[in-house]
Amino acid sequence: MSSEGAIRLHGVEKRFPGMDKPAVARLDAEIRAGGVTGLVGPDGAGKTTLMRMLAGLLRPDEGQAEVLGLDPIADVNALHALLGYMPQKFGLYEDLTVMENLTLYADLRSVTGEARITTFERLLEFTALGPFTDRLAGKLSGGMKQKLGLACTLVGTPKVLLLDEPGVGVDPISRRELWQMVHELAGGGMLILWSTSYLDEAEQCRSVLLMNEGELLFQGAPTELTRQMAGRSFLATSPTIHNRALLQQALKLPQVSDAMIQGRSVRLILTRNSDPAQLRAVPGLTDLVLRDTTPRFEDAFIDLLGGAGTSESPLGAILHTVEGNPEETVIEARQLTKKFGDFAATDRVDFTVQRGEIFGLLGPNGAGKSTTFKMMCGLLTPTAGKALVLDLDLKTSSGKARQHLGYMAQKFSLYGNLTVAQNLRFFSGVYGLRGQAQNDKIARMSKAFGLDTIADQPTDALPLGFKQRLALVCALMHEPDILFLDEPTSGVDPLTRREFWLHINSMVEKGVTVMVTTHFMDEAEYCDRIGLVYHGKLIASGTPDDLKAQAATREDDDPTMEQAFITLIHRWDKEHAA
Structure with missing residues (x-):
């Protein structure tokens, strides 16, 4: 069969020094144009390694890869003209505007003159970034950054598009818009390979390659599996x-x-x-x-x-039980407001969280949920209103309140150049642990979470799942009553996410109160109650089932959490169109 219009893999294998198994193991597959093909698998499955081999950035140790009949290594210059590759950390220049980023990529692709003008017009219309050409890339929301990354990748009109986890950290509405764009490109005959660990995305693909630990476990239509x-x-x-x-x-x-x-x-x-x-x-x-x-x-x-x-979870045997009344309010926002100049990022928000409850803040990128969240854990000072934890005002008593708080940041605020053991020692010290008590807590937590075997490894070298586990342990060293989690599972695979929520459930059973932000709608189902933030306001709140009921229609009386999120946002837009 001709390789024109296809990617063909013949016994492709890639090994890295120090690894017991190949990163990609003797892979045979064919990927054809005309629909989106999903490259699916957990962390360490080999997805990024395969993408990099197809883009000519890594040489296979065995076998042969062909992209449109070209060898990615031997024919790299010819392939460069036909291929667009958007890696996970796409190289946008955040101190350049949208238009300056596009211009830079047009220069790199040698797209000039009239072709450049028509290309930019087409891409700005396609991505709906036309009104934002003068905005710095660093000031864009997560969804808009991904759209700009896609636009830069499409400069030069490639025939093959490799997208490595483009949906990570992007809210459901922006992800849906990205998918609409990519389906349109595939319908036009482009060959598209979309790597993901979001399995609802895999359901949108015409076919999937499902990998685990370098092995291909399944190839075919998602519905078939x-x-x-x-x-x-x-x-x-x-x-x-x-x-x-x-x-x-x-x-x-x-x-x-x-x-x-x-x-x-x-x-x-x-x-x-x-x-x-x-x-x-x-x-x-x-x-x-x-x-x-x-x-x-x-x-x-x-x-x-x-x-x-x-x-x-091992936490059930480690953590103390938090004393207190389950009816007690431990987190409260009262008319909480944050303004940046004339712009209200959070606008008179009210909610309460009771002891032992999981409360989720949801919202699109740029809706104000992160601003609200940061005020609730004392990282931002409100312009007006109050953020209360255990009846302590975080504006005036933040030091006292922080003794009861644990915080896990979206980017896992770990020190990448320190080892696992050094991070544990540093964070336990910050939380006031000293001497034998500190040594005992580090030893116990390390053993429970399997960190003792990697104690001397630098944190930057760890897989994402281990970084997440370490970040959680660092936030729990002082056994806080209240835990703040800012998109704690962004980018991790479903198995790692399940393990993480087992730990959270175990803590909540011990009386710990949790406040979490997330873009992952299945994760929102774990929350006892949810607040949906949009345009700085709390536009809906209730249990996950309550929000789904609010979004139900005659045509769809049992929406998913993601459908409910999108419906409630669009409904608010319609009601406030004036």
């Missing part, structure tokens, strides 16, 4: 057991391959040939209510990898 899960996906509830306790019980059962919270229910994936009736025979689960639910690609993905893997 999802069909194999028929009759094994259920929503479980119990009138006597809270969904978090039910989740922890379910994960220990041999019949359960995977479990995650979905609103008031727990989504269960049963192992092959398991009988749902067996679950009701388990002591304590005799009143379990099970109803069939439509399988998702994520169900099939987790099952193919052998199930969720982790069934219990």
Whole structure:
């Protein structure tokens, strides 16, 4: 078969020194134009390594790769004219404007004269960035940055587009817009490979390559894999057991391959040939209510990898129980306002969070949720109103309040040039631990989270999942009553995300209160209540199921959390169009 219009891989393998397994192991595959192909897998699957080989940035150790009939290494100059590659950390120049970034990439691609003018007009219209040509790239929202990155990649009109996790850190509305653009490009005949660990994105692809630890586990249409899960996906509830306790019980059962919270229910994936009736025979689960639910690609993905893997968090045995009344308000925003000049990033926001509750702040990029969040944990001073933690005003008593707070930043505020052990020692010292108590806490946490075996490794060299685990441990060294999490799972794969939320659930069962921001809508399902922030205002609040009910229509009476998010935002826009 001709390689024109296709990527062909013949026994491609790539090894790196010091690794037991190949990063990509003897891969045979064909990827054709005319639809988006997804490159799917958890951290360390080999997705970025494969992308870099296709872009001519890495040489395979064995086998051969062909892109439109060209060898990415031998024919690199010819391929450069035909290929657009958008890596995870795309090289936008944040101190240049939108137009200056486009001009730079046009210079690099030798796009000049009339062709440059028409290309820029087309790309600015396509990405809806026309009104923002004079804005610095560093001042764009996350979604707009990704659109600009895509526009820069498309300068020169490539025939092949390699996109390495373009949806990371982008809100659902911006991700949907990115997908619409990419589907339009694919419909025009472009060959597109979209790498992702977001499995709802994989469902949008015509076909997927599903990889794990360098091995290709599946190639074909996502629906083909999802069909194999028929009759094994259920929503479980119990009138006597809270969904978090039910989740922890379910994960220990041999019949359960995977479990995650979905609103008031727990989504269960049963192992092959398991009988749902067996679950009701388990002591304590005799009143379990099970109803069939439509399988998702994520169900099939987790099952193919052998199930969720982790069934219990070690934190339950380590953390003390937080004393206090569950009805007690521990976090409160009162008419909270933050202005930058005349612009109100947060505008008279009110909400309360009770002890032992998980409260989620959702909102599109640039909506004001991060500003609100930073005021609630004392990192920004309000212009007006109050941010209260344990009845302490963070403007006047931040030092006293911070003794009770743990904070995990979106970019995991770790010191990359320090080892794992040095980071643990530094952060435990910052939180006031000294001497034997500090040594004991470091040893106990390191053993519980598997960090003792990598204690001497520099943090920058760790995979993303280990960085996340280390950042969580650093935030918990002083056993805080209240934990603030700012997009804690951005970019990590579903298995790592499940492990992370097991830890959070275990802490909440001990009475810890959690406030979290997230762009990942399945993650929002873990929250007891959600506040949806848009244009600096709290436009909706309630349980995940409440928000889905608010967004339900006659045509769609059971929307997903993502559909609810988009519907509520668009509804607010419509109501406030004037």
